Amino acid sequence: MDSMLQISTLHYLVLAAALFILGVIGVLTRRNVIIVLMSIELILNAVNLNLVALSRYWQGRPLQLGGGPMALHGQVFAIFVITDAAAEAAIGLGILIAFFRNKETVNVDEVNLLKW
Amino acid sequence: MNPPVATAFFFYFLSATVIIGGVLVITRKNTVHSAMALITALLAQSGLYLMLYAPFVAGVQIILYAGGIMVLFLFVIMLISIERTMKERQFNKQWLVGIAAAAALGALFIAVYTKGRNLFPNGRLQPTETQNTQAIGSLLYGQYMFAFEIASLLLLVAIIGAVVMAKKRI
16 A cells, blocks of 8 residues: 555556557557557657656666766656657658548558558 | 655546546547547646656647647648548457557566566655756756757758658659
8 A cells, every 4th residue: 555655666667658558559450540640659658758757766866876866867868759759740740641642541551552 | 845745646647647548549439539638648747747846848748749749630630531531440450469469568568567666766756856947958958969959950851851741742
């Protein structure tokens, strides 16, 4: 009971793992490209939650080990991941528009030109 | 310093919102409903960032993700017709294999976290009192200067790529 009420780093890591798996299920099972892209956003968010939680963990570590209150590298990396997510969304949606113009559909199963 | 009040309640509330939002994203038939669920999950996650004493990342999450990327998604959803997709099958043929693979990944996570739980100290995280935004800014423009410039180049490439992709004739 005590470990349920005392929120530690591990709680955040487990939540991020659950979110990651939801995203993986979405990518692997859905046919709609837009929902696949949104599931990729879910995965990136799970990674971001891990990064921020572990940055929080390092802030509580001693200075000699590279910790301390100024150990914000995880948060900086999370900002870079958000930048990548923005770039990925722009490119992915651009590809989606081009694909929809050619095939009049948004199903990933129809993307088979490069398949043998 | 007094310990924070009701941390556990807020953590479980926000986690439940994030997980329910994620489940709705991958199960809804209507894409707009999925996008709305994703926005809810992202806002709850920015609350989690606030609980982790990361106010700058929480603000970036709200402004960039919920405000920027999701508007882009909704814009594209409005551009393409969703009526026909809603009548079709929503899950592909290998959905069982997909869920099995995801379950295997979940089992791997569970194994790692049960084996490595002693690496993380139990109990409450100690709150730190620092100037978060200022510290992140000096890290971004100091130690991570090169990565920051590369990120701007990446965004430029993404802009050009999106324009080229969405153009009718190149």
